[in-house]
Ligand SMILES: Cc1ncc(C[n+]2csc(CCOP(=O)(O)OP(=O)(O)O)c2C)c(N)n1
């Protein structure tokens with residue numbers, strides 16, 4: 001493995017590879033993470049994108065990417081990645097392509113694909129040890145079609161399919177653990193509001209071979225109902241409150257890359273988002289907030 | 305038949321406006337069609353919705369190309385050709401613009417001979433939390449201009465259509481919409497129904513014929529790299545972040561790293577905002593450690609720039625004269 005380049009904030013790129021002018025929402029937390037990720041991965045990549053908000057990045061005749069991009073159905077991005085990987089390998093075996101021209105195959109999907117529809121294809125790709133990078137931008141719902149709940153939606157959140165005073169009755173699926181149970185080369189959680197942690201993890205993933213799996217929590221002003229200017233603040237609070245643990249799975253080990261010593265109360269995170277407004281108005285739902293807090297506390301009790 | 309097009313930005317309640325107007329017309333005894341433009345609408349992007357209403361069954365479908373009333377909820381869209389606000393206007397079309405500028409200013413700038421009315425804009429552009437209410441306000445004004453919707457019918461339509469958003473939101477929208485309805489009293493009924501269009505008069509939209517080639521020839525393939533920069537998403541902006549270089553500490557480019565749109569580039573340790581692409585999310589202002597970035601409403605920034613170029617223009621002529 002080559003030495004890490006990015007050690008301090010000043011090492012982060014100050015000019016950016018991903019083109020401006022994309023149709024993503026103003027303040028999109030997913031795009032914030034993607035542009036940072038792309039700066040580290042570089043242009044020798046080919047993106048395989050399942051249907052979702054980010055499909056709109058490359059709408060004919062425009063693309064923000066420097067290299068190729070391929071569109072697949074929601075459940076099939078890892079299968080598409082297998083095809084692209086195979087094609088690249090065959091071209092190299094035949095001598096039609098030099099090893100320097102090789103590309104990293106990068107799957108890009110939302111949580112609807114990653115946690116749900118595409119989970120089976122992803123599992124199979126990891127079983128086969130497919131050499132690829134998977135980036136899931138997790139906006140905790142089916143954003144592109146109007147934020148229906150997905151299996152990444154957190155408990156109590158209002159979505160267009162979970163309304164009322166209680167919001168989403170289910171609990172966010174632990175995709176990190178499901179992915180890690182396949183023992184792939186690398187699994188990590190990241191968030192755009194923590195750019196140094198993100199860049200170091202993407203660098204690590206880039207240097208490894210095999211299945212490298214990344215989940216980026218993606219604050220979504222449209223689906224989570226908050227002012228776009230708060231995207232970074234909400235991301236930072238997700239980490240400070242312990243709602244979004246920053247961690248990685250590498251060499252069979254689980255490592256937390258950031259352990260908030262004193263966790264801020266989850267209330268601070270929830271309060272900024274319209275999808276949790278029903279927990280505060282007309283009256284504060286102390287029981288529900290306490291339940292959410294208890295789940296976070298239980299998680300960290302097991303960590304430390 | 306009434307044909308109404310409502311233009312705004314994703315997040316301003318434009319779809320809601322067409323639903324309110326549609327419901328009100330329905331309660332007033334009309335057959336109604338109302339729909340938002342279908343597509344990849346994103347918060348801040350130009351969008352539109354439309355309403356058709358007639359006493360007889362409506363057989364027309366699709367986008368409205370010959371409107372009787374065009375409502376523009378955000379005047380910055382008038383300068384955006386892609387928004388298509390002026391599509392199909394003729395002398396009988398009434399244009400209602402939510403703006404800080406006067407009707408004369410817009411009539412001159414747009415060279416419109418039909419009637420152009422102003423719905424005076426409030427301070428919404430400075431307070432984005434108020435933006436979703438613009439849609440209902442516009443619907444209220446439009447309802448009055450049509451002249452066939454009573455005040456209480458408008459209120460009923462708002463109560464019904466917004467019910468799921470909770471009583472506070474309903475009340476705010478109802479108050480705004482009724483105030484806009486009252487403000488238009490002098491113009492009540494100024495919009496006239498357009499004539500029916502016979503199928504024989506139908507002009508197909510302009511399109512490009514695509515021959516039926518094999519998929520590998522005809523499937524859309526983008527043979528370019530990073531060409532999304534051709535898309536001027538700066539036109540989405542309602543608030544403009546401005547860097548005060550006296551206070552910028554030339555840190556580790558926090559703003560540039562965290563800008564979701566890659567719209568801040570650092571040259572010689574100095575961040576520069578690309579206003580052709582900045583969507584005005586204002587993330588940069590919130591994260592700048594020394595608070596060196598402040599927001600200016602886009603319409604004020606544009607007024608400032610226009611008066612600057614106009615003044616420069618006069619100066620230039622002065623010199624030439626001498
Ligand atoms: C099999 C299938 N079902 C439904 C759709 C419609 N669809 C397109 S995008 C989308 C939402 C995807 O959600 P997610 O993967 O979380 O991505 P996001 O839109 O949130 O970015 C849906 C349901 C589809 N394209 N394919």
Ligand code: SF4
Nearest residue numbers: 025028053143220222
């Ligand atoms: S809906 Fe959410 S995830 Fe999708 S583009 Fe908008 S902000 Fe980004």
Ligand SMILES: [Mg+2]
Nearest residue numbers: 110111141143
């Ligand atoms: Mg999603």
